[in-house]
Amino acid sequence: MAYKSILTVATNAAQIPLSVPGAARIAEANDGHLDILALGVDRTQIGYSYVGSGAVMMQVSLERAETDARDLEKAALAAIKAEELDLRASTEAAVAQLGALAELVAQRARFADLVVLARPYGNDQGPEAEAVVEAAMFEGQAPVLVLPAKGLATATPKTIVIAWNQSREAMNAVRRALPLLKSADLVDITVVDPPSHGPERSDPGGLLCQMLVRHGVRAEVSVLAKTLPRVSDVLARHLRDRNADMMVMGAYGHSRFREAILGGATRNMLEQAEVPVLMAH
Numbered sequence: 001m002a003y004k005s006i007l008t009v010a011t012n013a014a015q016i017p018l019s020v021p022g023a024a025r026i027a028e029a030n031d032g033h034l035d036i037l038a039l040g041v042d043r044t045q046i047g048y049s050y051v052g053s054g055a056v057m058m059q060v061s062l063e064r065a066e067t068d069a070r071d072l073e074k075a076a077l078a079a080i081k082a083e084e085l086d087l088r089a090s091t092e093a094a095v096a097q098l099g100a101l102a103e104l105v106a107q108r109a110r111f112a113d114l115v116v117l118a119r120p121y122g123n124d125q126g127p128e129a130e131a132v133v134e135a136a137m138f139e140g141q142a143p144v145l146v147l148p149a150k151g152l153a154t155a156t157p158k159t160i161v162i163a164w165n166q167s168r169e170a171m172n173a174v175r176r177a178l179p180l181l182k183s184a185d186l187v188d189i190t191v192v193d194p195p196s197h198g199p200e201r202s203d204p205g206g207l208l209c210q211m212l213v214r215h216g217v218r219a220e221v222s223v224l225a226k227t228l229p230r231v232s233d234v235l236a237r238h239l240r241d242r243n244a245d246m247m248v249m250g251a252y253g254h255s256r257f258r259e260a261i262l263g264g265a266t267r268n269m270l271e272q273a274e275v276p277v278l279m280a281h
Contacts, residue, residue, distance in 0.1 A: 007112035022152030023116035029155035040069030102135035109140025143176035157245030169250025193226035
């Protein structure tokens with residue numbers, strides 16, 4: 001399997017030089033098709049207002065969002081052209097209110113093999129950035145490759161670290177990452193502080209390693225002690241020690257009503273990772 005349908009969502013012009021070229025390089029490397037959703041966000045929050053003013057505010061906000069969508073689409077097309085790649089790509093400009101963008105993003109992500117997005121944290125990122133990541137993963141059920149601040153160094157990573165904790169989320173991420181794992185020179189299955197009474201207590205990561213080797217993956221296992229306060233800190237240090245190009249991990253969510261909000265551990269990893277992180281739920 002290869003990634004034949006790659007999706008990226010543009011909501012912030014400042015992130016387009018990061019996300020669009022990265023997604024384009026992955027699409028070219030997989031002989032795939034790149035879909036770009038240029039999403040203008042209507043941030044209208046109508047509460048108490050003078051009679052008639054609510055409709056005026058909504059119209060002005062909608063027109064601004066439509067203009068933003070068209071501008072984002074133009075910027076995305078310019079970013080693709082600048083890459084000078086032999087690439088099949090299409091763009092779509094759309095508008096959604098902040099509270100309703102999840103449905104639109106999820107519907108597009110559901111038919112993508114991979115969604116490529118910029119890191120949703122930072123001073124220039126609005127609340128819609130994290131909402132897009134969450135919608136693609138939790139509701140769209142798509143694997144999401146989150147790019148660090150320095151962007152995508154290579155579309156064919158040579159050293160990949162898997163954060164393995166025996167969970168269904170981690171297993172799903174591994175399966176979704178197989179096209180990349182099979183082409184890597186080394187895949188490091190990293191287990192941090194494995195439970196002494198767990199099902200893999202005698203051979204942490206061994207069954208996963210066996211499965212991947214049968215797929216032709218060059219895999220090995222690293223068992224690490226939790227010598228830092230957070231598991232994400234241990235993983236970040238291990239990524240640097242391995243000089244890794246990418247990380248694969250399960251995405252965990254927390255919500256009173258549904259698993260739709262990134263959990264603290266997932267957020268910590270994304271905030272400090274210096275390499276792209278492929279996540280799935």
